[in-house]
Amino acid sequence: MARIAIDMDDVIADALGALIHAYNNEFGSAVTLKDIDGTGLRASLPAAHHKFIEETIHTEEFFAGLSVIEGAQEVIERLGREHEIFITTAAMEVPASLRPKFHWLQEHFPFIPKLNYIFCGHKYIVAADYLVDDQPRHFKTFTGKGILFDAPHNRNISDYPRAKTWFEVEKLIYKMESESS
Amino acid sequence: MARIAIDMDDVIADALGALIHAYNNEFGSAVTLKDIDGTGLRASLPAAHHKFIEETIHTEEFFAGLSVIEGAQEVIERLGREHEIFITTAAMEVPASLRPKFHWLQEHFPFIPKLNYIFCGHKYIVAADYLVDDQPRHFKTFTGKGILFDAPHNRNISDYPRAKTWFEVEKLIYKMESESS
Secondary structure, three states: OOOOEEEEEEOOOOHHHHHHHHHHHHHOOOOOOHHHOOOOOOHHHOOOHHHHHHHHOOOHHHHHHEEEEEHHHHHHHHHHOOEEEEEOOOOOHHHHHHHHHHHHHHHHOOOHHHHHEEOOOOOOEEEOOEEEEOOOHOOOOOOEEEEOOOOHHHOOOOOOEOOOHHHHHHHHHHHHHHOOO | OOEEEEEEEOOOHHHHHHHHHHHHHHHHHOOHHHOOOOOOOOHHHHHHHHHHHHHHHHHHHHHHHOOEEOOOOOOOOOHHHOEEEEEEOOHHHHHHHHHHHHHHHHHHHHOOOOEEEEEOOOOOOOEEOOEEEHHHHOOOOOOOOEEEEEEHHHOOOOOOOOOHHHHHHHHHHHHHHHOOO
């Protein structure tokens, strides 16, 4: 049995999709995922629009309404039968997200015990075998193995095994577990 | 440099004092710390009154108004000059505490970076050298060393080094660090 730590935003919760939607709505633009490939949303926008993005994510409503990333529920439920699952989210950067993130997890991932939620800042403090995250910076000091969940902003990173979907995460963990045993 | 994880309730925040005060207020009683020595508050109360305790701690106001335990600010600030400090609180059991706990830490411990707050359930997931906690159950699976912060409910536990004050925590860590180097 391995201990698997899983990030929330852009790994199980579609924060990017919701942000692009809110942005297009506000500015009457038509930004798509393809437009921000290799750079990510913030880096693709004019500096004058960053304030809108910041204000949007610092509301309770934003996190409450996020969609679930495809395959996350099915695969994590299956992984949870053999492994210990923890949700590790850097919620301290956005304190308004604390409560909605808790309720979002209760609603969409009822099979993960709430005692397995970790709302933190740094993730190197988490003692786990795997960390599934879209932010490669968390892997640098993490003591386990990082699995990079594909996102526009991390497309040029090649230092970690990449999963484009939750089904690829499942396969990667299966393979890495076989190799380590 | 060691990594020191520190609990909140009844270690740096006087939750018990506030609960006793609220209880006495509600029921016109005069419970003191001495009355609950060796048992703790809940175990000392009639079962019919447990509901009041549960309802009280599940409000945002309760956590927002807690006093700081004597010596905690001074000693933790000093420990933080040589060591890495993390606050690890089992906040998931009381989701209403998430936001007030964040703001309470910002107010009373501004010298601890918010990225070093960990709101969790299980504490064995935290990779630290020391855990200062009043709940000995967290030490059983913790990989570092536990320091039991004295509280009425844990007075009969003798399996871990006990600190009656923050100044004793400081001395214990100093001693344990000297012995391990």
